[in-house]
Amino acid sequence: MTTFTKVSPYANEPFTDFSLEENKKAMQAAISKVKEELGREYPLYIGTEKVTTEAKITSINPGNVDEIIGYVSKADQALAEKAMNVALETFESWKKVPARERAEYLFKAAALMRARKHEFSALMLLESGKNYVEADVDTAEAIDFIEFYAREMIRLSEINETQPLVKIPGENNKLTYIPLGVGVIIPPWNFPLAICVGMTMAAVVSGNTVLLKPASTTPVIAHKFVALMEEVGLPAGVINFIPGSGAEVGDYLTTHPKTRFISFTGSKEVGLRINKLAADTVPGQIWIKRVVAEMGGKDGIVVDETADLNAAAAAIVASAFGFQGQKCSAGSRAIIVESVYDEVVEKVVALTNQLQSGLPELNYAAGPVIDKTSYERILDYIEVGKSEGTLLAGGGKAEGNGYYIQPTVFGDVSGKARIMQEEIFGPVLAIAKAKDWKEAIVMYNDTEFGLTGSYFSTNEERISEALDTVHCGNLYINRKCTGALVGVHPFGGFNMSGTDSKAGGYDYLLLFTQAKLTSRKV
Ligand SMILES: NC(=O)c1ccc[n+]([C@@H]2O[C@H](COP(=O)([O-])OP(=O)(O)OC[C@H]3O[C@@H](n4cnc5c(N)ncnc54)[C@H](O)[C@@H]3O)[C@@H](O)[C@H]2O)c1
Numbered sequence: 001m002t003t004f005t006k007v008s009p010y011a012n013e014p015f016t017d018f019s020l021e022e023n024k025k026a027m028q029a030a031i032s033k034v035k036e037e038l039g040r041e042y043p044l045y046i047g048t049e050k051v052t053t054e055a056k057i058t059s060i061n062p063g064n065v066d067e068i069i070g071y072v073s074k075a076d077q078a079l080a081e082k083a084m085n086v087a088l089e090t091f092e093s094w095k096k097v098p099a100r101e102r103a104e105y106l107f108k109a110a111a112l113m114r115a116r117k118h119e120f121s122a123l124m125l126l127e128s129g130k131n132y133v134e135a136d137v138d139t140a141e142a143i144d145f146i147e148f149y150a151r152e153m154i155r156l157s158e159i160n161e162t163q164p165l166v167k168i169p170g171e172n173n174k175l176t177y178i179p180l181g182v183g184v185i186i187p188p189w190n191f192p193l194a195i196c197v198g199m200t201m202a203a204v205v206s207g208n209t210v211l212l213k214p215a216s217t218t219p220v221i222a223h224k225f226v227a228l229m230e231e232v233g234l235p236a237g238v239i240n241f242i243p244g245s246g247a248e249v250g251d252y253l254t255t256h257p258k259t260r261f262i263s264f265t266g267s268k269e270v271g272l273r274i275n276k277l278a279a280d281t282v283p284g285q286i287w288i289k290r291v292v293a294e295m296g297g298k299d300g301i302v303v304d305e306t307a308d309l310n311a312a313a314a315a316i317v318a319s320a321f322g323f324q325g326q327k328c329s330a331g332s333r334a335i336i337v338e339s340v341y342d343e344v345v346e347k348v349v350a351l352t353n354q355l356q357s358g359l360p361e362l363n364y365a366a367g368p369v370i371d372k373t374s375y376e377r378i379l380d381y382i383e384v385g386k387s388e389g390t391l392l393a394g395g396g397k398a399e400g401n402g403y404y405i406q407p408t409v410f411g412d413v414s415g416k417a418r419i420m421q422e423e424i425f426g427p428v429l430a431i432a433k434a435k436d437w438k439e440a441i442v443m444y445n446d447t448e449f450g451l452t453g454s455y456f457s458t459n460e461e462r463i464s465e466a467l468d469t470v471h472c473g474n475l476y477i478n479r480k481c482t483g484a485l486v487g488v489h490p491f492g493g494f495n496m497s498g499t500d501s502k503a504g505g506y507d508y509l510l511l512f513t514q515a516k517l518t519s520r521k522v
């Protein structure tokens with residue numbers, strides 16, 4: 001590879017405006033095209049080999065459970081071992097590829113994904129149940145991660161020029177960020193393109209080779225990304241695609257002596273398990289495994305009596321019910337000061353009741369939740385909510401040939417209630433009343449999580465105190481608590497929300513590299 005793309009300053013990928021008929025039509029055309037390709041089989045990628053297994057993951061449309069998205073081959077431990085050996089071998093050559101050259105593969109991939117944006121969004125919409133806007137935002141974020149990390153790797157490779165070390169006479173000193181080795185990439189299903197792409201590309205552009213184990217409900221969109229990387233000419237063996245059972249393949253690779261790092265995004269329970277298993281050293285292991293674990297949230301919005309109450313209500317509803325509340329950033333709690341409680345709650349309920357449930361391909365505001373297990377878990381939580389608060393909206397199943405649940409709101413919930421403390425990961429909002437803004441912040445902080453939060457107020461003194469005391473990785477003032485943008489809002493949480501890796505930020509690639517200092521006497 002000799003000719004490099006001219007690198008422009010990083011800018012976020014614009015979102016598509018679906019109020020324009022031509023954009024809506026373009027998405028509908030992409031959905032029709034993708035539908036013609038449903039039901040295919042997809043292999044594992046192990047180096048140059050495409051491996052088809054008898055055992056398959058069947059991916060279905062959660063909004064229309066009779067529609068099969070695809071059949072994806074499934075790795076077992078023997079295939080995971082084979083992939084590990086290929087990744088180890090490929091690492092020896094990939095780590096020597098100059099950073100600028102590695103970044104070039106990413107620039108090419110971003111350009112191609114941009115050209116096929118609606119096609120990626122359409123497949124994701126059918127496989128995960130996102131509506132047009134949510135799918136478009138996910139694809140845009142995937143493009144952003146690729147563009148951002150490519151530039152970041154170039155920056156890190158030039159750090160000696162841009163941030164020189166202190167000079168002393170008689171020595172030439174240099175810092176180089178070198179890769180770690182073979183990493184296991186374990187993304188969740190809820191940003192099935194953006195997070196899968198971001199986690200994988202960050203590790204790869206840093207010079208590592210990876211074993212990518214996608215989430216079992218969204219393996220087809222993950223495959224589309226892997227095929228794209230093959231198309232741009234990324235050397236075989238850099239990304240090895242091994243869908244499979246988390247418990248079987250995941251545990252095997254987490255405890256493997258040659259695994260150098262694990263990059264995980266998902267639930268607290270699985271994240272803690274990985275962290276624990278990875279902490280044990282096994283025979284043949286010569287390093288401390290690095291674990292990047294981004295986990296769940298019980299995010300909340302605090303509203304005081306000076307706030308713009310219409311804006312606050314709109315933000316509460318958008319944060320609670322965007323993609324059916326299936327975001328780690330979802331505002332599943334609202335804490336409202338007593339004097340404006342009734343007014344805000346009334347607005348929230350009115351806006352919630354406007355959300356219509358239906359097929360993602362018809363672009364309904366409220367689509368299905370991801371699978372039967374989630375569906376049943378969320379419905380159970382709704383029953384718990386009925387004994388912990390006052391049901392104000394929704395409260396059960398919604399119509400449709402899929403996993404549809406009504407956007408549900410509970411009021412008068414105590415801060416200690418289960419629906420205020422546990423991550424439900426579905427369209428369920430719990431609202432609590434606080435005596436005043438100070439108590440509201442204390443209630444917000446009363447959680448084991450610490451991912452996102454919003455504070456609505458027009459009082460500068462209180463905003464200033466909120467900025468200091470609301471304890472979460474991503475704190476927003478007077479806006480919703482979802483929708484972090486790459487490069488603008490580096491993303492990651494405190495406490496049980498994870499290792500605060502700040503995806504889409506300037507520190508992120510450091511997690512996939514190690515700094516080597518060389519000092520030469522002159
Ligand atoms: N903090 C963040 O940035 C962030 C972003 C997105 C989602 N999330 C969280 O992710 C969760 C939802 O995603 P999910 O349902 O896919 O989470 P999950 O923990 O069930 O699964 C995440 C991934 O881990 C795999 N896995 C399961 N068991 C494993 C094991 N023993 N070893 C290795 N891998 C294993 C799964 O197959 C999947 O690929 C929510 O808790 C959400 O808050 C966090």
Ligand SMILES: N[C@@H](CCC=O)C(=O)O
Binds near residue numbers: 481
């Ligand atoms: N980064 C996304 C959330 C990712 C987790 O689900 C947001 O900011 O809404």
